[in-house]
Amino acid sequence: MSQKLVCNCNSTMPLDAKALGVPMHTSLCRQEVGSFLKALEGSDSVVVACTQEAALFGELADQAEKPLVAPLRFVNIREVAGWTQEAKTSGPKIAALLALADMPEADPVPVVNYESQGRLLIVGAGSQAIPWAEKLSSALDVSVLCTEPGDLPLNRSYPVYTGAVTKLDGYLGKFSVDWDLQNPIDPEMCTRCGACVEVCPEGAIDLSFQIDLNKCKSHRACVTACAGIGAISFDRKERGRNSEFDLILDLRVDPKMRMSQTPQGYFAPGVDPLDQALAVNQLSEMVGEFEKPKYFTYNEKICAHGRNGKVGCSACIDVCSTGAIGSIFKNGQGSVEVNPNLCMGCGACATSCPSGAMSYNYPSVAHQGKELKTVANVFTAEAKKINQAMAPSLLLHTLKAGTQMIDGLGRSSHIMPKQFEGLPAFVIPYGIEHIASTGLDLWLGALSYGFAEVILLLSGDEDPAYRATLEEQAELANSILKAYGFDERIHLILASSTDDLVTVSKAMGALRQRGSLNPVCTPTSMGLSNQKRETLEAVLEHLQKQAKTPLPEVGVALPSSSLLGGLTINKDACTLCMSCVSSCPEGALLDNPDEPILSFIEKQCVQCGICAQTCPEHALTLAPRLQTVEQRKQRVTLNETKPFHCISCGKVFGTLKMVDLMLTKLGTHGAFAGAAMDRLKMCSDCRVVDMVKKEHE
Structure with missing residues (x-):
């Protein structure tokens, strides 16, 4: 057990110490800080119900005479409960959040290592790249790739390249950059002596030491002047250049890496000076050895x-x-x-x-399932104690961005209650590393634990593909629930940015006005598995037992994005060649070694479609649907036919339908006229024997 330190934040939260079963503090971070220091002397872990002063409490813990022997944890009850419009009835939520903070941490996961020696490439127009290089060259191993000319410093204290980037990929400590040297002057060889500038009759060369090809009239006086150095060539054939770097500062308006989440060590602040300065400040911290999960x-x-x-x-x-x-x-x-x-x-x-x-795996669904099960159980138990007939709703959010939004909404609803609405008493926030990491197994698993609904808070900074995937998966989850006769219970809140508190406030207001929902089923005691389909099968079985409407014999159609479903077969087209069986990655399609029978186990099918693509007769079609658990476990026959026996030795070598099809297609060909037609009815061994026999007759 842990020591729980709860503070009502200068009496701004109407907390019931007796109901929570803990002593109540009023100024834990100030006059009553001694209670915190005393708690550190114990051997139990310490849970502080305050996140605003986490830095202060952490610093005090570091300065304490006795080192911590157990973790120091923090949980926010102020913005998500104590400062909301329903603070007085938020006891069950607060108890659930305290129980969540008291749970064991997830098992550690393997780490990915990076090593950066500070080799920085600055890419962009010379007028912007060179000044930053001058400032950073004393702290980092700087190189510059000028995509547009700029005056070069006379001292060669760092490499300067010119050209157009053709390829840029990699990550912190291992970026690879390819570029095309497009100008006759190679700055890697140029000594910046200025001889070419002096002799150029058109003034096509300036202190950027690049030739303005629009002015150049091809007198080649510069080539003669540079003969001893050899930095100028109008006939250069090998123009490709490549090098590796640890860090990239990309100052171009149109950077090469456009993905929403660029690799660590890559910074593309654009042309705004302030954004560039912020990126530069981070560069100095990116030298050394690093790791991530x-x-x-x-x-x-x-x-x-x-x-x-x-x-x-x-x-x-x-x-x-x-x-x-x-x-x-x-x-x-x-x-x-x-x-x-x-x-x-x-x-x-x-x-x-x-x-x-x-x-x-960060953390696993199994670990999240344990936490959600505890939260739902504690909330339900505490609500019953005070005769509150409400079930919890789960609000999933990205840990960093979502917490920022929820905390901001809580403060705003406390200070401006007429303009903003905080979280209702039945809405429990649950932070995860990224909102896109949660899916069908966790959502339906949460419902099976007693949550009335699952709400996904999208903070607006997600990649469009993530939003599309979550909307698609939510549609699928709701289709499954409707198949059992339940209402839609998976919802999305689509904020435009982390500052879009209005959208979140309106959503919370709508939930408050509607009130809490009843759970879709009685809670289950099962644990969620790290195996996605194993979890889904268990949850579906639990939901099916309590379905409001039984599934029809033919099942219920699901969206095309479904990972559940079966196959339909055109028996007239199928020749039972069994190519689909060999292509199925999950073992959902099976043959019979003794008879030409094609079987199917729907539970194994993941609707990947490889079988339909492999079938030479295009006889298979995916059928996304939901059938009963019992039906999905059964081995059913999709197609069967009579075997065909060799007319010579009697051995089975194909199906009757396959041989009939072959005879139909080849019967009109001259090579199979007369007695040769009979060879098509023979196995491969008898066919050879017959051909040799006919040759000697």
């Missing part, structure tokens, strides 16, 4: 990316905004490869992955 895990064995040279699912590649995920095919087998150095931890790949091959 490895956010994902990947299981190639269940990946449905590709088989038989065909691409099936590419959801993770399509949604990744950092270019961290690529496609790999080897011997027809397709998989994906993730560069952990480029991955920024959005988790959208795991959200969109139908098979669970890509999963988010």
